[in-house]
Amino acid sequence: MATPLADITSHDTYVEGVPHDTFAYLRANDPVHWTEESDGGRGFWSLTKYDDVLFASSNAEIFSSRLGIRLEDMDPEETEARRTMMEMDSPEHTRLRRLVSRPFAPKSINGYEEAVRDLAAQVLDKQRGNTEFDFVATVARELPMRMLGRLLGLPDDDLEWLVQRGDALIGNTDPDFTDYVVDQVDTSAYRLLPFRSPVALELFEYASQALAQRRIEPTHDVLSALLETTIGGDTLDELALQNFFTLMVAAGNDTTRYSLTNGLRVLIERPELYRRIPAMAIEERKALVEEMLRWSTVTMHFRRTLTQDTELRGKTLKAGDKVVLWFSSANYDEEHFDNPHEFREDRSPNDHVAFGLRSSHLCLGAHLARLEMRVVFEEIVKRWETVELAGTPERLRSNFIGGMKQLPIRVTWI
Numbered sequence: 116m117a118t119p120l121a122d123i124t125s126h127d128t129y130v131e132g133v134p135h136d137t138f139a140y141l142r143a144n145d146p147v148h149w150t151e152e153s154d155g156g157r158g159f160w161s162l163t164k165y166d167d168v169l170f171a172s173s174n175a176e177i178f179s180s181r182l183g184i185r186l187e188d189m190d191p192e193e194t195e196a197r198r199t200m201m202e203m204d205s206p207e208h209t210r211l212r213r214l215v216s217r218p219f220a221p222k223s224i225n226g227y228e229e230a231v232r233d234l235a236a237q238v239l240d241k242q243r244g245n246t247e248f249d250f251v252a253t254v255a256r257e258l259p260m261r262m263l264g265r266l267l268g269l270p271d272d273d274l275e276w277l278v279q280r281g282d283a284l285i286g287n288t289d290p291d292f293t294d295y296v297v298d299q300v301d302t303s304a305y306r307l308l309p310f311r312s313p314v315a316l317e318l319f320e321y322a323s324q325a326l327a328q329r330r331i332e333p334t335h336d337v338l339s340a341l342l343e344t345t346i347g348g349d350t351l352d353e354l355a356l357q358n359f360f361t362l363m364v365a366a367g368n369d370t371t372r373y374s375l376t377n378g379l380r381v382l383i384e385r386p387e388l389y390r391r392i393p394a395m396a397i398e399e400r401k402a403l404v405e406e407m408l409r410w411s412t413v414t415m416h417f418r419r420t421l422t423q424d425t426e427l428r429g430k431t432l433k434a435g436d437k438v439v440l441w442f443s444s445a446n447y448d449e450e451h452f453d454n455p456h457e458f459r460e461d462r463s464p465n466d467h468v469a470f471g472l473r474s475s476h477l478c479l480g481a482h483l484a485r486l487e488m489r490v491v492f493e494e495i496v497k498r499w500e501t502v503e504l505a506g507t508p509e510r511l512r513s514n515f516i517g518g519m520k521q522l523p524i525r526v527t528w529i
């Protein structure tokens with residue numbers, strides 16, 4: 116193709132921002148696009164249109180997760196060893212999902228609103244008196260793991276350690292977060308661990324200890340609930356519990372952090388919107404959060420592997436081909452969202468794919484993330500009269516997670 120397209124596989128590309136021009140070009144001219152991999156990978160199909168991403172999401176029997184949900188190919192031994200529920204298909208996935216779902220359902224999560232509010236208040240009030248600080252380091256990074264810690268019943272003293280582990284797992288392409296940058300140093304010794312990282316072992320060990328304590332003395336938290344879950348005589352074994360624990364630490368940590376950060380960035384650019392939040396009805400605040408989620412699309416893609424030859428927009432995709440569902444492109448598809456580059460706090464409907472959609476893998480933490488975002492912004496507007504940029508935001512080096520590592524802000528306290 117004779118157009119200067121950005122390399123959508125390169126982690127470095129995203130340091131400058133999501134290459135929206137490239138995705139717009141692909142949606143218009145080559146929506147099911149064959150992408151070569153610069154690092155010697157075997158290449159993959161990029162799905163960039165909303166309808167195609169939805170089609171793939173909702174047809175898991177054709178678009179399988181079993182061989183991995185990230186771009187990198189794994190050999191069969193690695194694939195087996197590193198499997199979490201994200202890399203399962205039905206019926207294995209359905210079984211596990213049933214066993215872990217209840218604590219994350221809206222009914223359970225709604226019961227945590229006051230706890231989220233208390234934590235948000237604590238974290239924000241720690242900065243009282245400071246007028247210039249980094250929003251990511253002081254607020255967005257602190258809250259999601261603390262909240263998860265509350266859910267899981269973990270001691271507050273362990274939370275900083277867990278945040279760092281979560282960062283090292285997911286941020287395994289950014290040297291600021293790990294010494295084991297996957298495309299820069301040889302990580303082959305860790306290839307059999309989740310996220311190809313030795314950090315997973317530490318988390319397995321931590322999970323085992325937390326579980327052992329609860330076997331002796333059950334508590335009222337999600338970990339105890341998971342230990343007790345039995346559906347039709349079926350329970351989770353130790354490895355499944357360790358894996359699920361590691362997945363929560365990885366999936367619940369930076370996704371919410373960067374959605375909060377990207378959301379605040381919008382409010383900084385739209386002071387009149389920021390000032391309107393206190394007077395908004397709860398439904399309007401919920402709509403605002405949905406638009407922040409679409410706008411941010413922090414999980415930029417998930418990959419699938421075809422189980423059969425499939426025709427899409429005139430192209431023949433072969434069984435075994437890798438297919439990447441670009442959520443970050445689908446959420447900006449002008450054929451689905453009117454004026455997608457305009458932030459519309461009252462966008463309706465707003466059926467974005469930031470958590471996946473019509474997918475058996477739909478984000479398990481979606482209700483929790485939504486609740487956290489709404490409550491944090493409600494608590495922020497109670498405290499800051501104004502908020503503005505105080506420096507240059509710095510983006511994460513990753514083709515997978517889209518976020519800012521730093522958002523220096525200046526605030527005036529109420």
Ligand code: HEM
Pocket residue numbers: 172200201202212263362363366367368370371374412413414417442468469470471472474475476477478479480481483484
């Ligand atoms: C704004 C924050 C978040 C975003 C944008 C996000 C995004 C996603 C996406 C796109 C998926 C895959 C959906 C698919 O394949 O169809 C996913 C899956 C998942 N998320 Fe989230 N997530 C967020 C927060 C959380 C939180 C707070 C938790 C846990 C505490 C969590 C746990 C999970 C789990 C366990 C899965 C795998 C579900 C499965 O395979 O069945 N996420 N998330």
